[in-house]
Amino acid sequence: MSRILIFGGTTEGRLLAQYCHEQKKAVWVSVATGYGKMVLPESPYLFIHETPMDEGEMEQFISDKGITLVFDATHPYASLVSKNIADACERTGVRRIRVIRESLTGKEGVSEDGRIVWVESVEEAVQYLCGKAGNLLVTTGSKELIKFTALDSFEERVYARVLPTVSVIAACEKIGIKGKHLIGMQGPFSVEMNEAMIRQFEVRYLVTKESGNAGGFLEKMKAAAECGITAVVVGRPSDETGMTAEEAKKVLAESESDRIEPASIAPVSAASHKRKVTLIGTGMGGPEQMTGQAQKVLKSCDVVFGAERMLENAGEILKDKKKLPWYLSKDILPWLEAHKEFKTIGILYSGDTGFYSGAKKMVESFQKEPYGQRYETEVLPGISSVSYLCSRLKTGWEDVLLFSLHGREGDIAEAFKRSDRVFALLDGTNTVNHICGRLIEAGYADVKLSVGERLSYSDERITTGTPKTLRDQKFDVLSAVLIER
Template identity: 45%
Template sequence: MGKILIFAGTVEGRRLAEFLDSQKKECYVCVATEYGESLLPEGEYICSSSKRLSAKEMKELMNKEGIDYVVDATHPFAVEVSENIRFACETLEKKYIRLLRDEDSIEEKNDCILVGSVGEAVDYLMETDGNILVTTGSKELKEYTRIPQFKKRVTARVLSTPEVVMECSKFGFEGKNLICMQGPFDEELNYCLLKQTKASYLVTKESGKAGGLEEKLLAAKRAGVKVILIGRPKEQQGYSFEQVKLYLCKEEKIKWKQHITFVGIGMGTKQTMTLEAWNACEMADVLIGAERMLQTVKELRKPKFSSYKIEEIKQFISEHLEYGNIVILVSGDIGFYSGTKKWMEQLSDYPISRINGISSVVYFCGKLGIPWEKTALISLHGREQNIIHAVKNNETVFALVGEDNGIPALCKELIRCGLESVVLHVGENLSYSNERIVTGTPKELVTEEFERLSVVVIENRIPEQVVVTHGIRDEKFLRDKVPMTKSEIRSISLSKLELTREATVYDIGAGTGSVSIELSMQAFNGMVYAVEKKEEAVNLIQLNKNYFGVSNLQIIEGEAPDALKELPAPTHVFIGGSSGNLKEILASVLKKNPSVRIVMNAITLETVMEAVECVKEFSLVEVDIASVAVSKSKEVGQYHMMMAQNPVYIISCRGGGSKENGTLS
């Protein structure tokens, strides 16, 4: 196993030492000062030194410790030190690796005066008036004494160590001319110091992101201060932190797990991100997400991969082992229709962390002043959900809308189902400068145009008290002369079906649609397909669908089994009329789902005999046959006479096969 020596004058060097320690890999870390040593992470596998070394001493250390790899992570301006390290490595034939700082392109550079050295900066400042805040360190502070009246004009900000303070005092920098502080410094603190010193000029080095350059530039711009920027020496060659880490892992056969964090970023602006989410992005090696989300954190200037497709994301992660700390950005909150669950299943081989964000329902209901603890939550974004049922049964419904013309289409459906009086609050571009919230009834908003990605809160101030049991009275249905399954038979048949809320149901031989309507109401999160061959009956089903205001009912005109070919596999099937095709119908539905639940109604003995034969032939299970004779009262003068209806045989059963994970077997 090779030994690694790190000259760690930068954040990147300290991060590398911390990483190697976490992998239980010994490393020797050299820094130039005790202060630098105090910044090093404490670790069982880290050995450190704070002594400045000459080229000769570097060679002695490499030989003594048996070093194989030398990582030069010194500051870009430590040119002489880098040359000594390189010379020592070449002499001893050690592997030299230059770790470069993250040099980012910052637009504010265009407003700076670029110079090549501290001396050039001083030459420029000697021809100016006004106070100067110097943040270039103590090493070259003597240069600034050439500025006329420097004690009045120049304030130096340096590290807060006794050695540095003594060095500065030798050159006349003390008292109000000397600020001793330890970074990092954010934009606000830089701004306050510029205002306090009444600076007209700020002198800084092009130290990149790790050196806090961006924060200085932003503060100077706010304060109206001119920046004198000392350009960093051009690196001949070198590698990024991720590249160095990957190289050492391969050479030393360090096996390490990439870690993935799913981060909910809120509405889309930095202001709606939690501090925990922002910190996670700051610590990330790479950020992954849709371009809109990456824009929210662009100021962090992190490596990024723009994608929302899990296959592409998975491939990217597997191909880029240099990224250990991976953050995947999710809109809103990770637990609210975000797709995070599916993604986590696909990435289950990796250690995963989760950070919640502010969801759109929390943000939007807060804007509207509407409590959301009893609000029904729906997503119409890439999925079918029965929003009409939700609106009928709840005072408030929140929905994500992600389709073109989504809001107008929703308004049309509300109008069709008799919900014209509800109030809609539509929100788009939430949290952005062009945020828009529009309120109105379905008729008022049906012609409006909205963004594709919108949200809506629907208020139904008088929700229906919906009957939760089946058995709608026969006279409620529009019937004409079309045969209809009577209420009592309908109730028993629906009970035998053992419906679930998410059921996919065929109603074959639907007639007036009375069974289909009740199926839709019971399986309100599923879908019902009313299959009917007669045009008159099809028209009646449509009328009853509109009258009862159900949205999860599709009418299929045609004769079974041919009409069933393009339909999704059913979980439940009701057969009220087969037109002599019972065997073929059962074969078709059992092929789609071998464990489908089936209920058949029969009046004639011939149909009963055929059903019993099919039960045997298809090896159906859980078979139950009931003969139901219903008598209903009829007023005759002052009396009530019982009138018998035709007896009906109700055959219920289930396919004997299995359906696992959506795959039929």
């Protein structure tokens, strides 16, 4: 029985994966980016490895999974990756099939008419363009885009069309290509779309690779001809031998792994490739306020997110860790999708994750698709402000009505009508002074009011009085209060 691995991330790789899904043929598919995984069909028969592998890691993966047949369906210009795959297969004694993309050199619409300049590399393309005037539309990808910064006035002349991922956009902006000069779009594109971009940006030279039909090469050439501009084409690295995607499908059809049930390769289930996200309640302050489990998990994290104050308070635990001062899913998720190398993730929350915490919404964000397939979440509780304050007051809190005015609207007097003991979290609008005024107004001027500020910190302060005696005092805007009859 064959165990099959497809190195994809290309149109050909997607076609082979789709075929395996349709035929209920269980295979591993290796892609180097999150986008490469996103374009694959969701299937119980496809087991995705979505991080790049070097030569040694490929060899280890092939050995560990018992792979007997490898399809190299990587990009025609990914010559180093193909070489690594070939070397890994040779050392493990595994059969390798190179899936090739038909070259369009010499085809109709790709004639040697003086408007197409063929070069052997991006470096040679840049060398040809040195001293040439006019704008450029560069469609050779983001990895070698930095080479075009050698051209005079590249910030004003170069328009780069790249994949619309956070990491790619950030890399392009870092080298100085940004704003309207950065076109983040996923192709391939029609002739009309290419023409529109050429005219919109007054392009004089279109730089591309001979990437075949799957890469929209002919459409680029026709658009360049229609607009009367010069196409600078980087030719294929070498004449490759191998099979087309259609020929590779026939090999798959004949393989002995036909209609393997997913359970037969359960040890490498999709869950085993999920990244671990732990939402951690840090208690009231520094490391001494955390549970032992929380400290242990933090020490194992590759990257930790949280409000800047919490990251600082974690102290030595986060020494040498990657730390980012973010606590919203809209910031955290895009960063994680662009940085697949971080496998173990921690997100810090003050107090307890189950007590008016942002942890609930964060869990919901990670459970939404497609993230639910990529991340496994765990929630660790912490010491809540209500339990801490009541312990400092030497009282229990089993009969306390829990109430939050932190970023919320509510009437503390109405809450006090329902219970003899009310705990509340406050904010800059619902301050101690504000609730004292409301309690006095409702006829509760002489109830007992305990105010906790900077709980667990060295400058912690707990003040007990009545709404009448505390109304005009100054308190921290993020205080916690316990109101008792």
